[in-house]
Amino acid sequence: MKHLLEKIPFIRPEILGNAQSQEIDNTSYSPVERQPWITGENDNTTITDKVCGILEDKPTFGWVMFFLLSLSVLGLLGVFVPFLIFWGVGVWGVNNPVGWGYAIVNFVFWVGIGHAGTLISAILFLFRQKWRTSINRAAEAMTIFAVMCAGLFPGIHVGRAWFAYWMFPLPNQMELWPNFRSPLLWDVFAVGTYFTVSLLFWYMGMVPDLATVRDRANNWIRRLAYGALSMGWTGSNRQWHVYERSYLLLASLATPLVLSVHSVVSFDFAVSQVAGWHTTIFPPYFVAGAIFSGFAMVVTLLVPARQLFGLKEIITLRHLENMNKVIMLTGMLVGYAYAQEFFMAWYGGVKVEKFAFMNRAFGQYAWAYWIMVSCNVISPQIFWFKKARTNIWIMFVVSIFVNIGMWFERFVITVTSLANDYTPAAWDYYTPKLADVGIMIGAFGLFFTLFALFCRFLPFIAMSEVKGVIADAAHSTPSEKPVESGDAESAPSPAAGS
Amino acid sequence: MSEPKTHEPAFDTITAEGSVDPKPVVLIAEFETADQLMSAAEKVRDEGFKRWDCHTPYPVHGLDGAMGIRPTILPWIVLGGGFTGFCGGLLMQGWMNGISYPFLISGKPFFSIPASIPVAFELTILLSAFGAFGGMLALNGLPRMFNPLFRSDRFRRATADRFFISIEARDRRFDADSNARFLRGIGANAIEVIEE
Numbered sequence: 001m002k003h004l005l006e007k008i009p010f011i012r013p014e015i016l017g018n019a020q021s022q023e024i025d026n027t028s029y030s031p032v033e034r035q036p037w038i039t040g041e042n043d044n045t046t047i048t049d050k051v052c053g054i055l056e057d058k059p060t061f062g063w064v065m066f067f068l069l070s071l072s073v074l075g076l077l078g079v080f081v082p083f084l085i086f087w088g089v090g091v092w093g094v095n096n097p098v099g100w101g102y103a104i105v106n107f108v109f110w111v112g113i114g115h116a117g118t119l120i121s122a123i124l125f126l127f128r129q130k131w132r133t134s135i136n137r138a139a140e141a142m143t144i145f146a147v148m149c150a151g152l153f154p155g156i157h158v159g160r161a162w163f164a165y166w167m168f169p170l171p172n173q174m175e176l177w178p179n180f181r182s183p184l185l186w187d188v189f190a191v192g193t194y195f196t197v198s199l200l201f202w203y204m205g206m207v208p209d210l211a212t213v214r215d216r217a218n219n220w221i222r223r224l225a226y227g228a229l230s231m232g233w234t235g236s237n238r239q240w241h242v243y244e245r246s247y248l249l250l251a252s253l254a255t256p257l258v259l260s261v262h263s264v265v266s267f268d269f270a271v272s273q274v275a276g277w278h279t280t281i282f283p284p285y286f287v288a289g290a291i292f293s294g295f296a297m298v299v300t301l302l303v304p305a306r307q308l309f310g311l312k313e314i315i316t317l318r319h320l321e322n323m324n325k326v327i328m329l330t331g332m333l334v335g336y337a338y339a340q341e342f343f344m345a346w347y348g349g350v351k352v353e354k355f356a357f358m359n360r361a362f363g364q365y366a367w368a369y370w371i372m373v374s375c376n377v378i379s380p381q382i383f384w385f386k387k388a389r390t391n392i393w394i395m396f397v398v399s400i401f402v403n404i405g406m407w408f409e410r411f412v413i414t415v416t417s418l419a420n421d422y423t424p425a426a427w428d429y430y431t432p433k434l435a436d437v438g439i440m441i442g443a444f445g446l447f448f449t450l451f452a453l454f455c456r457f458l459p460f461i462a463m464s465e466v467k468g469v470i471a472d473a474a475h476s477t478p479s480e481k482p483v484e485s486g487d488a489e490s491a492p493s494p495a496a497g498s
Numbered sequence: 499m500s501e502p503k504t505h506e507p508a509f510d511t512i513t514a515e516g517s518v519d520p521k522p523v524v525l526i527a528e529f530e531t532a533d534q535l536m537s538a539a540e541k542v543r544d545e546g547f548k549r550w551d552c553h554t555p556y557p558v559h560g561l562d563g564a565m566g567i568r569p570t571i572l573p574w575i576v577l578g579g580g581f582t583g584f585c586g587g588l589l590m591q592g593w594m595n596g597i598s599y600p601f602l603i604s605g606k607p608f609f610s611i612p613a614s615i616p617v618a619f620e621l622t623i624l625l626s627a628f629g630a631f632g633g634m635l636a637l638n639g640l641p642r643m644f645n646p647l648f649r650s651d652r653f654r655r656a657t658a659d660r661f662f663i664s665i666e667a668r669d670r671r672f673d674a675d676s677n678a679r680f681l682r683g684i685g686a687n688a689i690e691v692i693e694e
Contacts, residue, residue, distance in 0.1 A: 043659070044555060044556075044658065044659035045658065045659040048555075048658040048659060169590065169594060175598075175599060176599055177594035177595060177598060177599055177601075178594075179595065179601055179603060180591040180594065180595050180613065180614060180617055181595070181601075181603050181606065181613045183616075185617070186616040186617055186620075189616070189617045189620040189621065190616065190620050192620075192624075193620040193621070193623055193624040193627075196624060196627070197623060197624065197627040200627055200628075200630075200631045201627075204631055204634070208555075208556075208657065211657045212555070212657040212658055214657075215654035215655070215656075215657045215658065216654070216658070227643065228641075228643070231635070231640045231641035231642070231643075232640055232641050232642035232643050232644075232645055233640070233657070234553055234645060234647055234653075234656065234657075235553040235554050235555060235656045235657050235662075236551045236552070236553055236638075236664075237551060237552040237553070237554060237557075237558070237561050237562070237565060237567070238551050238565075238567060238638075239638040239640070240554065240557040240561075241562050241567050241570060242570045242572055242633075242634050242637045242638050243557070243634055243638065244557050245569075245570050245572050245573070245634075246572055246630045246631065246633065246634035249572065249573065249576050249626070249630045250627060250630045250631070253576075253623050253626050253627050253630065254623075254627075256619075256623070257620075257623045260616070260619060260620070260623075264616055264620075267616070463555075463556075464555060464556040464557070465556065467555055467556040468556040468557060468559075471532060471556065471558070472559075
């Protein structure tokens with residue numbers, strides 16, 4: 001298969017990108033000797049050169065094609081958002097029982113995607129998972145862009161978009177305040193806080209790397225732009241001291257935050273009285289689903305990116321394998337939640353509830369339900385096999401399946417419960433219209449355009465953190481030098497390092 | 499690899515353009531590895547320098563102790579931010595929905611703690627994060643766009659793959675010649691004095 005693909009001119013690495021890195025299998029496990037996270041002959045100098053090279057070299061053909069394609073898809077938003085604002089939400093397929101259509105589905109989908117970045121950057125940081133360092137920058141960027149896509153939908157789905165500021169507690173001419181007992185308002189605070197904190201965390205983590213780019217700049221535009229962004233960072237250890245403490249605190253703040261955000265999003269459904277929504281399992285179920293979909297999107301983005309930018313020695317197979325393990329775990333958590341919902345509906349004995357779930361699986365939207373189950377529960381099961389976990393083609397395809405499945409999960413939850421609710425006389429079938437689909441696809445254009453720009457203009461890998469991992473590995477590899485008493489990893493003593 | 503050189507000059511001098519009466523502002527010494535920097539930092543600390551710093555491309559573990567840096571007060575700033583966010587969040591909701599424009603929703607109380615927790619929680623996190631980020635900038639004196647260190651081309655590698663010690667001219671023990679000799683002796687492979 002590999003040979004076949006190499007014959008297609010557009011996939012050949014020398015045309016697609018500066019792929020000068022080689023794939024080294026570091027996934028074998030031995031309790032005696034740990035495999036390195038960064039493979040190949042890499043040190044501080046080569047890491048700096050490789051990562052900064054992405055920004056400094058001429059854009060590759062692959063990148064230009066990707067950027068132009070994304071930009072043209074983004075054009076759909078430029079067409080359909082003004083169309084929606086001009087004509088009103090009537091251009092959407094929403095009808096009387098189904099008042100929440102694609103807008104809310106897309107909102108929840110994108111917020112969910114946005115959860116992997118903070119999970120990788122904050123939770124894995126607290127758990128001292130060193131493998132996060134190679135992927136956290138890109139994952140956090142993905143988070144920011146996904147939350148931006150999510151934020152688009154509440155803004156436009158209110159009908160009169162020019163009154164969207166009513167969502168915020170601002171003094172206005174009616175002397176009226178928002179209703180703080182509504183989960184929809186909690187959402188405004190949760191998603192707003194999440195975006196702000198993720199942005200701060202991402203930017204702060206990037207300051208030392210922006211300083212690296214500034215110090216390598218060879219023209220005044222770069223020096224000015226990266227100089228301003230890096231705020232005069234000199235790598236001073238007195239500053240590193242405060243910086244590291246601040247990073248730790250931000251990580252500890254972002255950890256409960258990331259768990260709260262999708263919980264609050266699930267309250268939009270769970271606090272209502274609609275059968276199929278009114279369940280206490282929703283918060284953990286939504287959080288697991290969010291991490292699931294977010295990791296899948298990280299794999300979708302990183303598998304081509306590491307190929308395109310020659311980062312196979314930094315984002316190694318072992319990183320991808322770990323992500324696939326998380327995907328499989330969270331996929332099974334999601335599958336468990338699907339089963340648990342049915343059990344609770346049966347065990348609870350409420351007639352409407354029982355109907356809602358039977359209807360979900362075998363009713364008019366059964367096709368959507370079974371797409372969801374096959375993509376989310378069945379497809380990740382292939383990751384039981386190590387061959388699949390470490391094969392970039394298989395993981396890429398599975399990650400696409402998971403993205404599709406998680407979109408359908410939100411569709412199933414939102415639409416099936418509304419379309420067949422308490423009053424059979426009011427039942428209807430929801431069909432999206434052109435504007436629904438246009439805005440949905442356009443949001444992907446926005447996401448990929450922003451990600452493409454990020455790849456070109458900001459450091460793709462957290463260089464300073466990867467260098468720390470290399471330094472730790474050098475200190476803890478027994479084969480390199482004889483083990484001294486008082487290893488350099490431990491607290492500083494006069495002997496350390498001398 | 500860097501034997502102390504006996505012949506003069508022991509350092510290069512970088513002078514700002516158009517400077518009438520150049521005076522040294524900072525001295526930088528380059529080290530090849532983090533381990534060399536670590537042992538040098540301990541000696542600089544023990545020598546009694548106060549206004550000095552290490553510059554590394556990544557946070558080197560153990561260097562805080564080797565330099566004798568005291569723990570930062572940042573956690574207290576973050577705690578203050580979080581406390582303000584939580585109390586402010588509760589007060590805002592109580593005042594807006596209970597006092598300024600009482601909202602009666604399904605006969606529920608105008609203000610109750612459980613319904614106010616999500617927003618108060620998010621504001622706690624938000625203001626704590628502002629405290630962590632803003633506090634980090636304030637304590638580090640950032641943004642600082644002009645720094646004499648940026649005059650040195652050699653110093654540009656401090657953010658890539660080299661390790662530096664800088665000693666400010668304001669330090670009481672500062673003396674370009676003797677400091678340069680001292681740093682050479684503890685492993686520096688290049689010394690520069692930046693003048694203004």
